[in-house]
Amino acid sequence: MTSTKLGKDYVLNIQHVVKKFPVGEGKVLTACNDVSLKLYRGESLAIVGESGCGKSTLAKCIMRLHDVTSGSIFYGDQDITQLKGEDLRQMRKHIQMVFQDPNTAFDPKMKIKDIICEPLYNFDMIKPSEAEEKAKEMLRLVELPEDIVDRYPANMSGGQRQRIGIARALVLNPEVLVCDEATSALDVSVQKKIVDLLLSIQKKTNLSIIFICHDLALVYQMCNRAAVMYLGNVVEVLPAGKLKEAKHPYTQALLRSVFPLREKGTHTVQTLEGEIPSPVNLPTGCPFQDRCCECMDHGCRETMAPLKKQGIQHYAACHLLDDEVQETAQS
Amino acid sequence: MLLEVSNLDISYGEHPIVHDVSLKLDSGKVIAIVGESGSGKTTVIRAILGCLPNEGHVTNGKIVFDGKNLLENTAEEWRKVSGKDITMVFQASGSMLDPIQKIGKQFVEYIRQHVDVTEEDAYQQAIAMLKRMNLPNPETIMDSFPFELSGGMNQRVGVAMGMFFSPRILLADEPTSALDVTTQAQVVEEMMGICRDDGTAIIIVTHNLGVAAYMADEIIVMRNGHIVERGTSDEIVNNPKEDYTKELLDAVPQIGGLAHDIYEAG
Numbered sequence: 348m349t350s351t352k353l354g355k356d357y358v359l360n361i362q363h364v365v366k367k368f369p370v371g372e373g374k375v376l377t378a379c380n381d382v383s384l385k386l387y388r389g390e391s392l393a394i395v396g397e398s399g400c401g402k403s404t405l406a407k408c409i410m411r412l413h414d415v416t417s418g419s420i421f422y423g424d425q426d427i428t429q430l431k432g433e434d435l436r437q438m439r440k441h442i443q444m445v446f447q448d449p450n451t452a453f454d455p456k457m458k459i460k461d462i463i464c465e466p467l468y469n470f471d472m473i474k475p476s477e478a479e480e481k482a483k484e485m486l487r488l489v490e491l492p493e494d495i496v497d498r499y500p501a502n503m504s505g506g507q508r509q510r511i512g513i514a515r516a517l518v519l520n521p522e523v524l525v526c527d528e529a530t531s532a533l534d535v536s537v538q539k540k541i542v543d544l545l546l547s548i549q550k551k552t553n554l555s556i557i558f559i560c561h562d563l564a565l566v567y568q569m570c571n572r573a574a575v576m577y578l579g580n581v582v583e584v585l586p587a588g589k590l591k592e593a594k595h596p597y598t599q600a601l602l603r604s605v606f607p608l609r610e611k612g613t614h615t616v617q618t619l620e621g622e623i624p625s626p627v628n629l630p631t632g633c634p635f636q637d638r639c640c641e642c643m644d645h646g647c648r649e650t651m652a653p654l655k656k657q658g659i660q661h662y663a664a665c666h667l668l669d670d671e672v673q674e675t676a677q678s
Numbered sequence: 679m680l681l682e683v684s685n686l687d688i689s690y691g692e693h694p695i696v697h698d699v700s701l702k703l704d705s706g707k708v709i710a711i712v713g714e715s716g717s718g719k720t721t722v723i724r725a726i727l728g729c730l731p732n733e734g735h736v737t738n739g740k741i742v743f744d745g746k747n748l749l750e751n752t753a754e755e756w757r758k759v760s761g762k763d764i765t766m767v768f769q770a771s772g773s774m775l776d777p778i779q780k781i782g783k784q785f786v787e788y789i790r791q792h793v794d795v796t797e798e799d800a801y802q803q804a805i806a807m808l809k810r811m812n813l814p815n816p817e818t819i820m821d822s823f824p825f826e827l828s829g830g831m832n833q834r835v836g837v838a839m840g841m842f843f844s845p846r847i848l849l850a851d852e853p854t855s856a857l858d859v860t861t862q863a864q865v866v867e868e869m870m871g872i873c874r875d876d877g878t879a880i881i882i883v884t885h886n887l888g889v890a891a892y893m894a895d896e897i898i899v900m901r902n903g904h905i906v907e908r909g910t911s912d913e914i915v916n917n918p919k920e921d922y923t924k925e926l927l928d929a930v931p932q933i934g935g936l937a938h939d940i941y942e943a944g
Contacts, residue, residue: 535885
């Protein structure tokens with residue numbers, strides 16, 4: 348069993364990030380609403396939630412593919428949301444991304460070696476004569492045969508292409524890897540191999556991974572911590588291995604929706620009624636109020652509960668929960 | 679026996695894709711076909727509905743539905759059977775629906791293709807079906823274009839259309855793969871509920887073994903066009919015989935599986 352000690356050593360510090368998109372007629376879509384998260388060095392942090400909860404938007408803000416509306420994202424002591432021009436370009440070396448669909452993530456007319464080495468060319472870190480050797484080194488890292496350097500992405504399988512996506516993202520030796528649903532398009536057996544690969548690379552290089560995913564079971568097995576998002580808000584952050592002890596009604600509802608493989612009969616699958624509400628004109632109060640079976644007169648309709656400490660590395664934002672740890676500390 | 683497929687071989691052009699597939703289905707039963715992409719699982723159910731892509735054709739075997747070999751059907755006979763006695767729910771119902779027509783118009787047209795009712799009656803019946811599927815605001819849905827609805831909502835409309843005539847057999851091709859867990863649970867429950875009520879038999883193609891184990895009476899595992907293993911869902915999940923099935927099961931992440939990292943800092 349590996350044991351990760353989490354200290355103050357974090358690589359990314361996301362503070363109060365808000366991202367709004369204008370959708371015409373004076374309406375505003377709030378994709379991320381005051382998101383604060385830290386990414387520790389060498390950990391894998393999962394961001395889970397339903398489609399439309401803002402998890403990909405948050406990733407794109409971290410990648411600076413979107414500009415935040417307000418808030419800041421610190422990489423070291425640099426606020427990357429304020430970077431411009433050459434400084435921004437240089438920062439990109441440290442944060443890289445693996446995309447969801449490996450079939451559309453590459454230029455089909457580029458050879459594998461050029462795909463893998465393109466980030467190095469961009470930063471003038473490699474001579475064309477060295478490209479083939481470097482590409483082979485990266486292919487070894489992602490456990491692909493070296494002799495595919497001169498092939499094109501079209502004649503590879505989805506799993507192989509996703510490995511090339513990982514090789515390309517890692518060639519600059521980044522500190523942070525953002526995986527946006529990187530395994531969702533793959534078969535389970537291929538998914539397992541890709542996840543094992545990511546974890547073994549993480550062990551070797553102390554890489555920090557942000558893993559955006561909607562498969563709770565996968566998150567449970569591969570990640571250190573999980574942040575659950577709902578309608579642009581982080582509603583719960585907890586150690587992924589303790590997902591079953593989740594406190595927030597939304598996280599509990601998500602867990603009840605999973606079809607277990609072997610516990611047929613012992614675990615009743617319950618459905619969450621209704622749909623995720625429109626992020627245009629957010630309701631005041633708790634974002635989950637309309638679907639929550641426990642929503643009562645606790646101020647759920649008036650104010651959004653802050654994240655309250657529930658245990659080690661465990662925070663949940665719900666009016667039903669008390670700030671247990673602090674109260675015991677005071678009494 | 680409602681449906682009996684025997685020794686089915688299917689080729690795309692010159693390439694044999696599916697080899698020697700047989701299955702038997704009774705009313706009210708659920709069969710799940712699982713396997714990786716390219717295993718031929720979708721090809722099998724497409725053959726049952728007679729909608730193989732252009733190049734595809736059955737080279738050997740029989741598909742007997744209600745005592746009649748479907749492979750000998752004329753185009754007119756297919757038109758009567760498919761969409762009424764045998765229906766299909768596709769992976770992405772959003773792209774199955776016509777993007778430039780409102781859901782209501784398509785639903786009414788679909789109903790009137792098969793039965794002789796007025797537009798108004800068809801509309802009311804469609805609304806009733808959407809209500810039965812627990813879809814909120816059915817009138818709004820009928821008045822929407824597919825792109826105005828979420829993927830989950832489109833998928834549920836697809837299921838509602840597939841279930842409308844209480845078909846004898848519902849073929850479902852990865853009906854929940856594109857959905858979130860919460861929506862997946864809703865769609866699965868709705869399919870199971872209506873099948874219990876109407877005695878519809880289901881063949882579901884999926885790579886989600888959790889869903890297969892939950893829904894199916896029998897699971898068929900396919901690889902490279904061959905059936906690797908078959909058995910009750912309990913046998914396959916808890917007591918798989920073939921190495922490939924074990925591999926597939928091991929790859930499924932589960933909550934409560936392996937031990938995990940421990941956090942020590944506060």
